[in-house]
Amino acid sequence: MDKEKPVPPHAAADVTEHVGYRLKRAAAALRSAMDQVLREHGLTVPQYSCLELLDEQPGISGSDLARGTFVTRQSSAVVLRGLQEAGLVARPAAAEHGRALPVHLTAAGLAKLEAARGAVYAVERRMIGAIPNRRMEALLGDLDRMAAALGES
Incomplete structure (x- = not known):
């Protein structure tokens, strides 16, 4: 029996055109460029992503942080532990309500972010510099x- 392709x-022409x-x-390419510039600041891409999200949404839970940075809860917990040990984020020892421990940037975390x-934004400017301004809105929409x-919202 022949299977249909x-x-x-x-x-x-080939998979590289998909x-x-x-x-x-x-x-x-973006991850590699970000890894390179963040290394100079003593951060990884997941750490930087956490700091950015915490700056935008102070007090979010670890679960929400994991979703917002596109990693598993386990990976997020490891990143958060490292950031907390470095004094860049703070979490209370116990939750005030429920089980979620709100996470906040420290002054040192905000300074590091x-x-x-600026280095990360320079990478993004370099990347989008290849796209004509008139096409940017369409690209983001696409x-x-x-x-x-x-299924991602």
Whole structure:
């Protein structure tokens, strides 16, 4: 019995022309560039992401932090523990309500974030510099629609 070959999602000469491949390639390039500049600030990409999210949403729970930084709760807990040991974030010993322990940036955490933010923004400026300004809104909309089509809001 012959199996039918699956139909590709769009016309492509090979896998390197698939949208998923190109998205992964761009994400890997961004991660590599961020790793490089954050190393100079003593941070990893997950640590930086946590600091950014905590600056925007002070007091969020570890679970919400994990979701917002696209890692598992276990990975987030490891990152948070390291940030707490470095004095960059603070959590109470016990929860006031329920089980969630709210996480906050310390003054040292905010200073570290502000120092690293410029380097990360420079990476992003370099990346989006390849996109004409007139196409930026469409690109962001397309990326959001792709995520939504796969169940991410």
